[in-house]
Amino acid sequence: MNSPAEWYELDRNRKMEEKMAGENNGLNGAGFQGAGFHGSRDYVASEELMASVNVAIALKKPLLIKGEPGTGKTKLAEAVAASLGKKLIIWNIKSTTKAQEGLYVYDTIQRLYDGQFGEEGVDDISRYIKLGKLGEAFDSEEQVVLLIDEIDKADLEFPNDLLWELDQMEFYIHETKRTVKAKQRPIVIITSNAEKELPDAFLRRCIFHYIDFPDQQLMEEIVKVHHPDVEENLLKNAMEVFYDIRAIRDIRKKPSTSELIDWINALQLGGIPADRIKKALPFVGVVVKKDEDLEIVKHSGSLF
Ligand SMILES: Nc1ncnc2c1ncn2[C@@H]1O[C@H](COP(=O)(O)OP(=O)(O)O)[C@@H](O)[C@H]1O
Ligand SMILES: [Mg+2]
Numbered sequence: 001m002n003s004p005a006e007w008y009e010l011d012r013n014r015k016m017e018e019k020m021a022g023e024n025n026g027l028n029g030a031g032f033q034g035a036g037f038h039g040s041r042d043y044v045a046s047e048e049l050m051a052s053v054n055v056a057i058a059l060k061k062p063l064l065i066k067g068e069p070g071t072g073k074t075k076l077a078e079a080v081a082a083s084l085g086k087k088l089i090i091w092n093i094k095s096t097t098k099a100q101e102g103l104y105v106y107d108t109i110q111r112l113y114d115g116q117f118g119e120e121g122v123d124d125i126s127r128y129i130k131l132g133k134l135g136e137a138f139d140s141e142e143q144v145v146l147l148i149d150e151i152d153k154a155d156l157e158f159p160n161d162l163l164w165e166l167d168q169m170e171f172y173i174h175e176t177k178r179t180v181k182a183k184q185r186p187i188v189i190i191t192s193n194a195e196k197e198l199p200d201a202f203l204r205r206c207i208f209h210y211i212d213f214p215d216q217q218l219m220e221e222i223v224k225v226h227h228p229d230v231e232e233n234l235l236k237n238a239m240e241v242f243y244d245i246r247a248i249r250d251i252r253k254k255p256s257t258s259e260l261i262d263w264i265n266a267l268q269l270g271g272i273p274a275d276r277i278k279k280a281l282p283f284v285g286v287v288v289k290k291d292e293d294l295e296i297v298k299h300s301g302s303l304f
Contacts, residue, residue, distance in 0.1 A: 043072065043079035044221045052209035053080055059207065062148075062166055062188035064198075067211035070256025072222075073191040076211075077147035080189065087144045089186075091133035093153045099161030102134035102148075103171045104180075126176045134165060135180055143184035152192040159202040167205060214257065216243065226261045233274035238264050241278055242287065250296055255287040263287045 037053040039045040045053075053076075056063035065073045081088035091102055107128045115122045131139055137146040151159060165171045169182035190206065192198065214222060216239060223235060238260070246254045255263075266283040276282065281297070288294050 037080050037083055040079040040083040042225050043075055044218060044225055045076070045079070046218065049076070049209060049211065052207060056189075056207040057187055060185055062190050062206045064190045064192065064203070064206035064208045065211060066192045066194050066208070068213055068254070068256060069193055070258040071211040071213060072257065073193075073211060074147070074149055077145055077149075077189040077191075080187065081145040084145070084187075086187070087140070087142065088147060089133050089137045089140075089144050090147045090149060093148060093150050093158070095153050095155075097154045097158065099158055099165075100132075102132040102162065103165065104129050104131050104135050104173055106130075106175050126178070129173055129176055131180070134162075135171070137186040137188075138169060138171075138180050138182040140186070141183055144186050146186040146188045148188065148190040150193060151190050152195040152198065156196065156199065160199050163201060163205065213246075219257065219260070222257060223261060223264060227264055227268065230264060230268065231274060234267060234272070234277070235264065237274050237277040238267060241281065245287065245297055248296060248300060251288075251293050252290050253288075253293060255289075259287045259289075 036057065037045075037050055039050060053063060065076060067073055077090070078088060080086075106125070107130060111122060111125070111128045121127055133146065133148075137144050166188065169185050170179055172179050219239060220235065223230065223239075227235075242255060242260050242263070245251065263283060263286045266286050267277065270282060272282050284294065284297065288297050
């Protein structure tokens with residue numbers, strides 16, 4: 001670990017580097033033509049979202065993506081990796097995940113076990129150090145995309161515990177006295193469903209983008225990525241009902257993009273004629289998942 005003075009110096013150097021990068025990376029006018037992220041065949045990204053991705057890459061900062069569930073946050077990381085031809089490493093965060101697990105774990109149990117059974121090489125601690133997802137991303141020879149998915153699932157300390165490592169792109173393994181330093185700085189994408197607020201110090205270091213719920217035009221494009229041959233009237237009627245359901249004030253869980261995609265799939269497979277959708281709400285359970293919401297939707301039939 002660095003002392004506060006060293007930390008300050010490192011931070012100052014980083015700012016200088018960023019300033020210089022900002023002057024040379026075409027941010028001041030030329031834009032991101034050529035290289036960079038421009039969406040992909042199976043992912044529809046708004047201009048603003050593409051710009052945020054490219055700014056984060058140019059400034060070498062983590063991109064923090066917030067938005068309702070189902071707005072394509074996880075899928076964005078896949079699309080960025082695929083379109084830039086880079087490997088994607090996914091760190092799925094759960095309520096019990098600790099920052100340390102992303103760096104490395106020392107498998108003492110295995111070592112003890114091996115020791116008892118007289119295995120060779122027990123003295124070599126490095127055999128029992130397993131890199132976590134962040135460690136793997138740092139250790140990779142090629143630049144990778146690292147997705148830290150649903151960071152708000154973990155406890156409040158979690159983002160703060162990763163600040164130093166994400167800033168400096170390195171960490172120290174005490175047991176083996178080895179520093180793992182990023183060979184190629186990974187492109188870091190962090191997602192949050194906004195279940196919890198994230199600490200200010202963490203937010204300061206990220207480029208932030210909120211994915212708005214898609215408007216009807218964008219949604220049409222997204223659906224067509226998944227169902228290119230969808231019949232126009234079926235799509236139009238299903239979307240109308242979908243947005244009407246979302247607009248009901250008392251609804252507990254608003255249906256998401258992925259639910260609309262599934263619903264259209266069900267309607268197509270079921271051979272439902274477009275004009276029956278509004279009247280009969282076929283397979284509505286694909287879109288509305290809570291009993292209370294189903295009741296509300298059924299009683300607001302006049303809406304559709
Ligand atoms: N912009 C988009 N382009 C293409 N598909 C999308 C888009 N947004 C959402 N989807 C679809 O919705 C599903 C849910 O997206 P996902 O990335 O898992 O959402 P989130 O991580 O925000 O909860 C994806 O599997 C994809 O099929
Ligand atoms: Mg997700």
